[in-house]
Amino acid sequence: MNDIxxxxxxxxxxxxxxxxxxxxxxxxxxxxxxxxxxxxxDDIYDAPVxxxxxxxxxxxxxxxxxxxxxxxxxxxxxxxxxxxLSYLDKNYLHDDSLQFEAREKSNKTLKKIYxxxxxxxxxxxxxxxxxxxxxxxxxxxxYFRKKSDDEKKILDDKFKSIKIIRTQVPAGxxxxxxxxxxxxxxxxxxxxxxAKAKIIGxxxxxxxxxxxxxxxxxxxxxxxxxxRMDKYVQMCFSIKEREKIFGxxxxxxxxxxxxxxxxxxxxxxxxxxxxNGYGGxxxxxxxxxxxxxxxxxxxxxxxxxxxxxxDDLRFESIISFPNFILQVNKVLQNKNDEELxxxxxxxxxxxxxxxSSKEKALEFVYSMLKYRYIFDRYVIKREYIGExxxxxxxxxxxxxxxxxxxxxxxxxxxxxxxxxxxxxxxPDGNILKVLESCLRVTYTxxxxxxxxxxxxxxxNVPMHEESxxxxxxxxxxxxxxxxxxLEKYCCEKVNDSHPNKYKGFNIExxxxxxxxxxxxxxxxxxxxxxxxxxxxQFRNSIEHFFPRHPIGDEKDVSEEHRDxxxxxxxxxxxxxxxxSNMLPIHKVEQYKDYLKQSxxxxxxxxxxxxxxRKWDDNLVNKHGQEMINLLDSDIRKRxxxx
Numbered sequence: 001m002n003d004i005x006x007x008x009x010x011x012x013x014x015x016x017x018x019x020x021x022x023x024x025x026x027x028x029x030x031x032x033x034x035x036x037x038x039x040x041x042d043d044i045y046d047a048p049v050x051x052x053x054x055x056x057x058x059x060x061x062x063x064x065x066x067x068x069x070x071x072x073x074x075x076x077x078x079x080x081x082x083x084x085l086s087y088l089d090k091n092y093l094h095d096d097s098l099q100f101e102a103r104e105k106s107n108k109t110l111k112k113i114y115x116x117x118x119x120x121x122x123x124x125x126x127x128x129x130x131x132x133x134x135x136x137x138x139x140x141x142x143y144f145r146k147k148s149d150d151e152k153k154i155l156d157d158k159f160k161s162i163k164i165i166r167t168q169v170p171a172g173x174x175x176x177x178x179x180x181x182x183x184x185x186x187x188x189x190x191x192x193x194x195a196k197a198k199i200i201g202x203x204x205x206x207x208x209x210x211x212x213x214x215x216x217x218x219x220x221x222x223x224x225x226x227x228r229m230d231k232y233v234q235m236c237f238s239i240k241e242r243e244k245i246f247g248x249x250x251x252x253x254x255x256x257x258x259x260x261x262x263x264x265x266x267x268x269x270x271x272x273x274x275x276n277g278y279g280g281x282x283x284x285x286x287x288x289x290x291x292x293x294x295x296x297x298x299x300x301x302x303x304x305x306x307x308x309x310x311d312d313l314r315f316e317s318i319i320s321f322p323n324f325i326l327q328v329n330k331v332l333q334n335k336n337d338e339e340l341x342x343x344x345x346x347x348x349x350x351x352x353x354x355x356s357s358k359e360k361a362l363e364f365v366y367s368m369l370k371y372r373y374i375f376d377r378y379v380i381k382r383e384y385i386g387e388x389x390x391x392x393x394x395x396x397x398x399x400x401x402x403x404x405x406x407x408x409x410x411x412x413x414x415x416x417x418x419x420x421x422x423x424x425x426x427p428d429g430n431i432l433k434v435l436e437s438c439l440r441v442t443y444t445x446x447x448x449x450x451x452x453x454x455x456x457x458x459x460n461v462p463m464h465e466e467s468x469x470x471x472x473x474x475x476x477x478x479x480x481x482x483x484x485x486l487e488k489y490c491c492e493k494v495n496d497s498h499p500n501k502y503k504g505f506n507i508e509x510x511x512x513x514x515x516x517x518x519x520x521x522x523x524x525x526x527x528x529x530x531x532x533x534x535x536x537q538f539r540n541s542i543e544h545f546f547p548r549h550p551i552g553d554e555k556d557v558s559e560e561h562r563d564x565x566x567x568x569x570x571x572x573x574x575x576x577x578x579x580s581n582m583l584p585i586h587k588v589e590q591y592k593d594y595l596k597q598s599x600x601x602x603x604x605x606x607x608x609x610x611x612x613r614k615w616d617d618n619l620v621n622k623h624g625q626e627m628i629n630l631l632d633s634d635i636r637k638r639x640x641x642x
Contacts, residue, residue, distance in 0.1 A: 007167045012081060012159040017092040020068045023075050023100045030132045032076045034540055035444050037139045040080055042445055047158050057165045083137050086113050109133045138573040142540050145505030191347045192322045196223050198355040203362060218265060219365040226372045229317035232399040233372040250401040253373040253475060258366040316382040323446040326350060328371045330453040343447040374459045374475055377415055378482060379452055380436040394535060396433040416479045428479035431521050435486050437536040438517040442509045451489055455482055490514045491638040499628055504563030505542055512570035518630050519599035531599045539597060541576035543569045545604050546615050551581050556616045566624025569601040584608055584615040600627060
């Protein structure tokens with residue numbers, strides 16, 4: 001019988017101390033990006049001081065001959081902690097604390113990061129090192145640049161109480177069998193599944209009603225449809241249900257409440273799982289309880305396949321289903337932007353009132369469907385189609401049905417476009433799309449995406465009952481209304497981190513991203529077309545146009561002005577690494593395409609050319625003041641309208 005080693009509890013201070021870990025070859029390369037890394041760092045900062053806080057688990061296999069732990073599960077988190085501790089220069093970390101099996105570039109990169117004298121340094125991607133690990137370290141680096149020394153010291157106390165559970169598989173275990181068991185034992189129950197069980201469980205059915213109109217059945221069907229964030233919500237219902245709920249064109253939502261939704265179901269032949277392409281009997285999916293979920297008796301919901309549906313993923317939501325639930329809850333609470341948390345660590349606590357009564361449960365289920373319709377229509381997605389199949393593009397579209405040769409199929413057009421103009425976005429629609437993408441790349445953590453709830457709440461208007469137009473959709477908004485509200489939101493954030501108050505890495509990303517948006521917006525409105533092809537990328541690296549540490553003795557920009565707003569732009573980490581410590585003229589000559597990542601940077605290039613290709617203190621001050629004036633003009637305009 002194999003010896004069982006009891007799980008051990010470690011804190012961040014001692015997870016590496018006296019321990020060596022190896023990432024086996026069968027594990028994928030390091031793959032965490034900005035969302036995952038910043039989420040982990042936020043979790044660490046949010047952890048209470050003096051109380052145990054569990055960060056996650058680590059599953060390992062002890063290699064006796066090598067005296068190392070082979071990482072079976074948790075390598076992404078472990079590698080990120082290594083990068084964090086390397087940056088903070090903690091003495092309980094060693095250069096061989098973490099290694100990758102048979103991956104020379106990865107090991108070389110970890111050792112180089114460990115030995116860095118200047119922890120603020122960002123390594124070049126073209127040095128035979130692992131690009132993924134370098135980018136991970138750069139994200140950690142950029143995260144802490146805006147933290148004070150006092151804020152960094154807080155971590156020392158928190159590291160003692162932040163726990164990681166390390167589980168060691170029994171000696172001599174067949175790892176192939178172990179992986180097979182891991183892959184077939186089923187997923188851990190997720191928080192949104194618990195919420196579903198509690199909400200559906202509190203909804204009582206009237207036994208006198210026919211099966212196809214039971215509250216539980218309808219509520220569960222709506223919940224499952226809303227959970228499919230990779231599709232427009234209409235496509236998660238059968239064709240008959242679409243027509244009843246969303247009108248003949250599939251683009252209308254006029255239900256006033258849950259009772260109204262029940263009425264719309266009356267003419268649907270059968271709501272049962274069989275008739276709608278769902279596995280199980282009539283009520284197995286819809287009457288599930290927490291006990292049923294835990295026992296594994298529930299059946300997965302599959303899509304009804306029709307000619308009108310795509311086989312491949314086309315749309316990708318910018319938030320997960322659990323975050324969407326919290327967004328809906330936030331709208332219903334009608335709280336100020338930062339007053340109600342979107343942090344999934346308090347998921348069930350935030351929602352507990354939603355299953356306190358049947359009435360509240362039904363209200364919440366109805367609200368989920370209403371706000372999914374609004375979300376799909378007015379909040380951007382990533383779309384993978386045509387030339388953007390691989391990397392995707394920002395998309396703001398609505399779904400409609402059209403008939404071709406007696407066949408019903410879907411059409412996606414710009415949300416604010418007339419029905420006969422499906423291909424090209426109208427100017428205001430395009431401006432809104434760029435504004436929302438500005439916010440998306442700025443606030444990457446789900447718990448900071450308060451702007452989404454703002455958009456959804458704008459559509460929370462009474463239905464126009466006097467209208468007899470069956471195709472008229474309720475909850476309609478104009479692009480101008482959304483733009484107005486989101487610009488106000490951005491101006492408030494910019495004012496909190498104004499470049500007159502802060503310098504260098506202490507300037508928040510919203511200042512740079514919103515300024516780039518203003519330059520784009522003004523360009524479009526004035527028909528200049530200088531930035532008409534600009535789109536937002538995920539940028540998190542502050543670029544010093546004149547470098548902080550220039551090669552040679554160049555001093556065209558004095559040290560006191562190198563952190564000024566007029567010398568800065570926001571670009572991708574890879575672009576920042578390419579620029580390195582080059583002088584502005586060399587950056588422009590060698591990497592001109594990278595300048596397109598930021599309209600502000602394009603403005604700086606233009607000034608450089610006008611000044612005989614020399615970037616100096618005068619240009620830094622001139623450009624900085626021009627950009628600040630643009631920001632201040634928008635801030636003043638928003639204040640006047642309040």
